[in-house]
Amino acid sequence: SGGPGSWAGSWWSRGRVGTAAGGSKEKRTRIPYKPNYSLNLWSIMKNCIGKELSKIPMPVNFNEPLSMLQRLTEDLEYYELLDRAAKCESSLEQLCYVAAFTVSSYSTTVFRTSKPFNPLLGETFELDRLEESGYRSLCEQVCHHPPAAAHHVDSRNGWTLRQEIKITSKFRGKYLSIMPLGTIHCVFHSSGNHYTWKKVTTTVHNIIVGKLWIDQSGEIEIVNHKTGDKCVLKFVPYSYFSRDVARKVTGEVADPAGKVHFFLLGTWDEKMDCYKVTAGTGDSSAEGRQRAHEADESRVLLWKRNPLPKYAENMYYFSELALTLNAPEGGTAPTDSRWRPDQRLMENGRWDEANAEKQRLEEKQRLSRKRREAEAARTPCDPYKPLWFERKKDPVTQELTHIYKGGYWESKEKQDWSLCPDIF
Numbered sequence: 001s002g003g004p005g006s007w008a009g010s011w012w013s014r015g016r017v018g019t020a021a022g023g024s025k026e027k028r029t030r031i032p033y034k035p036n037y038s039l040n041l042w043s044i045m046k047n048c049i050g051k052e053l054s055k056i057p058m059p060v061n062f063n064e065p066l067s068m069l070q071r072l073t074e075d076l077e078y079y080e081l082l083d084r085a086a087k088c089e090s091s092l093e094q095l096c097y098v099a100a101f102t103v104s105s106y107s108t109t110v111f112r113t114s115k116p117f118n119p120l121l122g123e124t125f126e127l128d129r130l131e132e133s134g135y136r137s138l139c140e141q142v143c144h145h146p147p148a149a150a151h152h153v154d155s156r157n158g159w160t161l162r163q164e165i166k167i168t169s170k171f172r173g174k175y176l177s178i179m180p181l182g183t184i185h186c187v188f189h190s191s192g193n194h195y196t197w198k199k200v201t202t203t204v205h206n207i208i209v210g211k212l213w214i215d216q217s218g219e220i221e222i223v224n225h226k227t228g229d230k231c232v233l234k235f236v237p238y239s240y241f242s243r244d245v246a247r248k249v250t251g252e253v254a255d256p257a258g259k260v261h262f263f264l265l266g267t268w269d270e271k272m273d274c275y276k277v278t279a280g281t282g283d284s285s286a287e288g289r290q291r292a293h294e295a296d297e298s299r300v301l302l303w304k305r306n307p308l309p310k311y312a313e314n315m316y317y318f319s320e321l322a323l324t325l326n327a328p329e330g331g332t333a334p335t336d337s338r339w340r341p342d343q344r345l346m347e348n349g350r351w352d353e354a355n356a357e358k359q360r361l362e363e364k365q366r367l368s369r370k371r372r373e374a375e376a377a378r379t380p381c382d383p384y385k386p387l388w389f390e391r392k393k394d395p396v397t398q399e400l401t402h403i404y405k406g407g408y409w410e411s412k413e414k415q416d417w418s419l420c421p422d423i424f
Helices: 040-044 067-080 080-086 091-104 288-294 322-326 342-347 350-378 408-414
Strands: 014-018 023-028 063-067 115-117 124-129 135-143 147-157 157-173 177-183 183-190 196-199 201-205 213-224 230-235 247-255 260-267 272-276 301-305 388-395 400-402
Touching: 023 247, 023 322, 063 067, 063 342, 067 091, 067 135, 067 157, 067 322, 080 091, 080 147, 080 157, 080 183, 091 124, 091 183, 091 196, 091 213, 091 230, 091 247, 091 272, 091 301, 124 183, 124 408, 135 388, 135 408, 147 400, 157 400, 177 247, 201 247, 260 301, 342 350
Parallel strands: 063 115
Antiparallel strands: 014 023, 124 135, 135 147, 147 157, 157 177, 157 183, 177 201, 183 196, 196 213, 201 213, 213 230, 230 247, 247 260, 260 272, 272 301, 388 400
């Protein structure tokens, strides 16, 4: 099929992945290479300084051919960390794996400077990996302004993950700040350990001049609501002047009394190590613990990033999982991101048609919003309700959030999508 620059033959080049049933399910390993379109970023961005970016119509030239719902599903790339956590006897050890899972979700972002498509209201994305990986995942866009997506994952291997993420972003001139708001929950079925945490701020640098690059910075506090154990992860912002390793993350896992049992050290783009804190390491500060444990025998590698596929630089730097997410799949809901026409055209390299299609879909969405607003003026309640999630008070955090109410997989089983809105 020629070298990296050619796209001869079918772009459905596939690898085989074994399934639990002993059969095989084919997964695509390539997508069409990104065309070389140039566009003056400044001509679009100069009107955006200080604005909320989700309200500004952007051409697909800045996108990657995945929706935000698919990006959210990418958090599951290292789902095995939760499988391993589910088997831990000790809740403190379990917390180390949950922390590694939290960090692993950032590893796909290091070269990914294009933005995902903003999902349309009512858009969904399912990933059914029950046979080969033991989990199935569903996302739904539950609110348009501010954009919010709800996500629910159940695993046969003893855990449930759920989150509602609202993305807010501000363009600051030289850089773009992306602040995900919302809480992530992970519950382990056998122990009842219930963990929550929030995401850190992502910054895209060199928006106007130079090569775009991404950094993560801030703190994540992971709490086990059943035991009171806590882990604080610190994402160190990149500094040109620092002699420290780039993209560094440190963490401490402590019991309810505040005693530190494990020290975590790594980077958000490569790997995470864990060290057991023993009595008498001298210096009790985090830096002292780090120094004492760098040569420690107790080091355990919790997580290591999977290598990128061959020629990933021509395919938006997608990981192996990301390459499979938009592959057409029969039986999914008509609202599934895989059916989204502008995204499909863009993936196939037909960007001019994709831009026209994107405008059509956005206009269609505006009209249905106007209809709902007119309806809301006549009735006291908000007429829009998500299909698969309902807004209620979370029993653990007391926040109002969208929680999966069930029914999706049953509808898929029956192939009854009569409740789905026509969004595309």
